[in-house]
Each structure stands twice: as C-alpha cells, then as structure tokens.
Ligand SMILES: Nc1ncnc2c1ncn2[C@@H]1O[C@H](COP(=O)(O)OP(=O)(O)O)[C@@H](O)[C@H]1O
C-alpha cells in the first residue's frame with residue numbers, strides 16, 4: 611500500500627527500501643534516533659525525503675494532495691497534543707479540524723471503551739495521567755476512521771498489562787473496518803503479538819562517520 615524506494619533523509623536514513631501491506635499490522639522497531647518517527651512522517655507528507663520516492667497505492671506521494679492523504683492516513687504523534695478542554699472536546703477536535711461532522715456521544719463512548727479509558731465525556735482532560743492522555747489521543751484517531759493508522763509509540767506511557775489489553779482492542783476495532791496499521795514500538799510484547807509484518811530499522815552511520 612505504501613512503498614519506499616531508495617529513500618534517504620540527510621545522514622539519518624540511507625537509501626532504504628520498504629513496503630507496507632494493506633490491511634496488515636506492520637511494526638517498526640529499532641534504536642532511538644534511528645529514524646522511525648521520520649518514516650511515519652514521510653507517509654503522511656509531514657516530511658519529504660531528501661532522496662528517493664514514496665508511493666501510496668502505486669501513486670507517487672508528490673502527486674497526492676496532502677489534505678487528501680491525511681484524511682486517509684492519520685498519525686498518532688509520539689507526543690500527542692491535547693488541550694485543556696473536556697474529554698469530549700479533545701475527541702471531537704480531529705473531526706473538526708478535518709471539517710467533518712461531530713461524532714454522536716455513543717461513538718465517543720465506544721472509542722473510550724476501546725482504549726479502556728473509564729472517564730465521562732464531560733470530565734476535564736487536564737488532570738489525566740500521561741497514560742490516560744495517550745489513550746485519549748488514540749481514541750481520537752479511531753474516531754477519524756482512517757484507512758491507515760500511523761501510530762508512533764502508541765503505548766509508551768502504558769504498563770505492560772494495559773498496553774496489551776488496549777492494543778488488542780484497538781487492533782480488533784481497526785480490523786473490523788479493514789484498516790491498515792503501521793506502528794512504531796519499543797515494546798517487544800507488542801511487536802511479537804501484533805506485528806503481522808515486522809521491520810527492524812538498522813541504525814546507520816552518524817554524520818561524519820565514513821561508509822566502508
Ligand atoms: N526535520 C528534520 N530534519 C533533520 N533532522 C531531523 C528532522 N527530524 C528529525 N531529525 C533527526 O533525525 C533523527 C531520527 O529521528 P526520529 O525519526 O525521531 O528517530 P526515532 O523515532 O527512531 O527515535 C534524530 O537525530 C532527529 O534529531
């Protein structure tokens with residue numbers, strides 16, 4: 611569904627080739643600073659490679675309108691942004707920003723149940739813990755119902771037990787909608803359990819080091 615051809619990014623990524631399959635869960639692992647978030651950002655055109663090409667459904671990314679692409683491929687950022695409103699406002703903001711109709715309360719509650727966040731829609735999001743905020747941001751992405759879920763370390767603030775329980779439900783929900791998941795994770799249990807395809811990103815030379 612996405613294909614990277616000889617993609618480089620400054621000294622961080624050097625002529626990489628990879629492919630992500632439609633309706634599958636692909637897990638990307640690798641060292642910190644290795645370029646994992648950079649790859650996800652390529653896929654919704656938040657970043658453009660310095661060399662090489664990327665294709666989405668065989669179309670080169672440069673020929674696809676960014677707004678259109680971001681409707682289909684929605685990113686959960688590594689440090690998601692919430693604002694100090696209610697849970698409901700934070701859930702609706704993704705739809706609002708993409709100029710879509712608000713979701714009815716039942717759908718909001720269902721999204722909270724999927725991520726195991728037991729809060730009322732009217733509760734303030736200010737006092738949520740880091741793990742709760744992360745799940746709220748994940749629920750927001752689910753409500754946007756994209757074709758492709760670009761998840762950057764979606765469970766980094768959750769404990770081992772909770773992360774598996776949450777991802778179990780999230781992935782089941784995505785599968786019911788025939789969605790595709792491309793997920794960066796540091797968690798071996800998550801990659802082992804949910805990764806239908808796995809990509810381990812090799813750390814490459816630092817700027818100034820020599821290629822052999
Ligand atoms: N827009 C950018 N321009 C240049 N370098 C960047 C840019 N964004 C990130 N980097 C650098 O790229 C490297 C890889 O970052 P990142 O993709 O966030 O790694 P990871 O997610 O694997 O930890 C880091 O050293 C980071 O500082």
Ligand SMILES: [Mg+2]
Nearest residue numbers: 646647648688
């Ligand atoms: Mg990262």
